[in-house]
Structure formats: structure tokens, C-alpha cells
Amino acid sequence: MGLDGDAATASAPAKCILFGEHAVVYGEPAVAVALEQRLQVRIKPAKSWSIDGSSLVAKRHPHIHHLVHALWPTPRDPKPLSVHVSGDIPRASGLGSSAALSVALCAALDASRTSTGGLGNDEMSHLAHMAEATAQSGRASPMDTSTSTLGGVVVLSDKKEDGCEWVFTRELETPEGKRTWEIHTMTPPRDEVYLVLGNTGVHAPTSHQVALVAAALQANPSRINEIRAVGSIARRGLKALQEGDYEAVGHAMSENHIILRNLGVSSDELETLISAALPSSLGAKLTGAGGGGCMVALTRNPKATSEAIELAGGRTLISRLGNPGVTLIKGPKDTFWHE
DSSP, X not given: OOOSSSOEEEXXXXXXXXXXXXXXXXXXXXXXXXXXXXXXXXXXXXXXXXXXXXXXOTTTOHHHHHHHHHHSOTTSOOXXXXXXXXXXXXXXXXXXHHHHHHHHHHHHHHHHOSSSOOOOHHHHHHHHHHHHHHHTTTOOOSHHHHHHHHBSEEEEESSOOTTSEEEEEEEEEETTEEEEEEEEEEOOOOOSOEEEEEEOOOOOOHHHHHHHHHHHHHHOXXXXXXXXXXXXXXXXXXXXXXXXXXHHHHHHHHHHHXXXXXXXXXXXXXXXXXXXXXXXXXXXXXXXXXXXXXXXXXXXXXXXXXXXXXXXXXXXXXXXXXXXXXXXXXXXXXXXXXX
8 A cells, every 4th residue: 555645744732741640550530731832744655664764663663663563454564654753842751752753643644545544533542542552561541642632631530520521432451450541621711821841851761750650559559549649639630620720720730749759750850940930830740751851830921930940941832721633734635633
């Protein structure tokens, strides 16, 4: 199978977790938003498979390798493609760059197939989630891939939540057992609030941080109470978000961070940026896996918060809450899958 046309290009957004990272892997609720920052994938026919000019190697590019083989089961292999990735999502920073890659690539690859195509949100999100799980030793919540696919504000929980629109169910066999998540979307009341992301510049692979928490729980099973506490804060934060009480949202974010710090997934660099942001924001916390990467502040004064973070040594991005999900920019037809 080849391309239906000479190329296909798709883009998908970064994500920021407001509540629930790490705990979401263990079935607790979490809330994420799609950011304005995006990653773009362009594929076109080539003589051999490549990614940004380098040969496609399974160990180096697990997400891409998984999706290619998932979408073209043997023996119906596709003709070789070159894959070019661009965008403004910093890697290994907790903003879901790998999920955005998986989702955008899935959309572009799907558009490139001649005899099949037209994957829906559910199928695309599922394929991207499986690619993430493959790259993360079987442990991956569907948070990043769901948010990158659907856009807006996404809620994951172990049950169907009131006040949200349920979209689909996700299941995954992890080393700790089978996990099930219910994925929802919601539209919070509009307000002049912004997210300011502060990047420490410290490389922090998600798989390492997820394994760190798993090891801590194995060594001391009573620490599951900290995971449960994160879940309680996430429910409280979700309720505040539904009511448009952004002061309470910010307070829940700061509470969430204290527990994540106690779990050992923060860092000196993150603590410095969070301390700098707090005086001008409603709340602040690390976002994503931790160990470096990014923090996020909810603020009504993004300029002051951004300047404070940069003075403390961070690089900043600013985004409103909720942005479009995966988009096929060029292919057989232009499509917004999130609509």
C-alpha cells in the first residue's frame, strides 16, 4: 500500500496534567488539558523507512515502529515512508511529546492507506496508547494520548464521572495487573486564566519516573495511600473546574504537588520554578512524570508569572485552557477528528 497522494501531514497538541499524574497509572482520576503547542508529522514515499533522515530502528523509535506494524499487519506491509517531525513541544518535559508524536503519526499513516482509513477517535487513541505502553514497559495511562487525540479538557477516572461527557473506555494489562480507565471530556466555564509552563531543561524520561514510583510502592505498599490522596485531590479539583472556581483549582494543584514531591518525583529545579511562580499565580505544581521537565502555574497574570519563572532559570510557554485535538492537515481530505 502506498500514499493516497504524495504526502500526508497531521498535527497533535501537547498536554498538561492539572491533577493526578502517576496516580492515574493506578486507576485514580486525573485531569489534563490540550495546549496551544503542537507537534507536526509529515510522511511521504521514500526508498527506505526513515525518521528525520535516520533509519527507522525499533529500539530507537518504539512508538513509530509499533504504529507502522499495527496499521499494516504482515504480510501487507506498506511501501517505505520518510517521516519528518517538527513542532514546538519540548521533549521529555512532561508535556506529552511522545503521545503527540504517536497520535499525529497515527493520523498521517491512516490517511496514507488506500484501501482502508478513516480511523475514529476511539481507534486512534487506542493505537497511540498501545504504542506508549510498548515504549514504557507495559505501564502507560491513556491520559496523554487521549488528550492529544480529543483536545480540550480530558478527564480520566476509574468510573464514569458526573458533569463530564463520557467518550470511551481504556484497558491495559500492566505488570501490576489489569487497569481500566473511563475517558471523558468537559468544557469548563470561560475565564481569563492561563497556564504558564516552566521548563527546567532537565531531561526526564517518563518510563524512568513511572518505574521509580512502581518501585517505591513495591518496597512500601502502604504508600498506596499517597496515590489515593492524589485521587481525592483530583476529584476536588475537577469539581472546582466544573464550577469555574479557579482559585480552588489552583489550590488543588498546589496540594497535588506536595504529595508528588513526597513521592520523590520532584527535583530541585522544579521546586525553584514553582516557588518563583506561586506569588503571582493561583497554584503551581510539576506536570507530567517529574524528575525535571516542566512545572505549570495557573494564573490571571501570565506575563508576571512567566517573567518570575524565567528569572528563576526556566524557559516558559503560555497557553489558554483547552485547544483542538489531532488534525489532518494534508491528506485525502482535511479532517478535525476531535469534532
